[in-house]
Amino acid sequence: MINRGNKNILVLLFLVTVFCVYNLVIYTHNDRENPIKLNSDALRGQQLWQNNNCWSCHQVYGLGGYLGPDLTNIYSIPNKGPQYIKAFLNSGVKSMPKFEFSDTEKDDIVAYLKYIDSTGYYPNYEAKFKATGWVELKYKNEK
Template sequence: MSLQPKHIYVTLCTLFIVYSFSIYLQPYFKNTVADTTDIAAGRIVWQKNNCQTCHQLYGLGGYLGPDLTDVYSAPGKGKDFIKAMLTTGIKQMPAFHLSDQEFNLLTAYLKSVDESGNSDPRKFLKLKTGMIEEQ
């Protein structure tokens, strides 16, 4: 018996169905370990207060306020500066009445964003495949 197009068709359909089932039957958060770090809790503070609607992190977010990726380590800025901005508000930014704990969590998050967001794009080489590689 030679290999007919219908055999290929039936094989591919069967594989598709089996594969789809195997994916949809996996519990949604199976491999996610609950993240209980300060950084994760700080991200929740960031999200609850909608900072992202006006600010960007890693270049993504709203454009009313400046990008805050490096605000934690920027010269003349940092934790006290962030606190001052949040307690007084500035121009279109309202004041936020965060508790000390919320503020500490939020800055732990911004610090981690800062530490992971320092790559200078000029250090990367763009490959023909569309990928990037550090030079």
């Protein structure tokens, strides 16, 4: 005969098992194979982005500081792009300081922003919620 205490333990065991299986499925499932790696220019650009705290004022994919605009797609927005980015680095604007970058450093930052632009969209209006709890985003570099 199953008394109340045993029943509670069975329910608990059932929930723990479901929790474990759920986590196993979620954390061992990899649907993003072969992510594109940053090339060396973009890697240097990423370092400059971090060392100069661009992220404290700017966002990528909506994450970062909110003094300046999101720069996820700055590279491909019509009438913006490489020259536009460099102009802002040369002159600064409002609370954004003027940076004394060399031409190579500016190219590296542009390479980094180009890479970011190639990976996705922000805002991403085509996000879908999956039954697993993950959000499926539309990426640019996926078929």
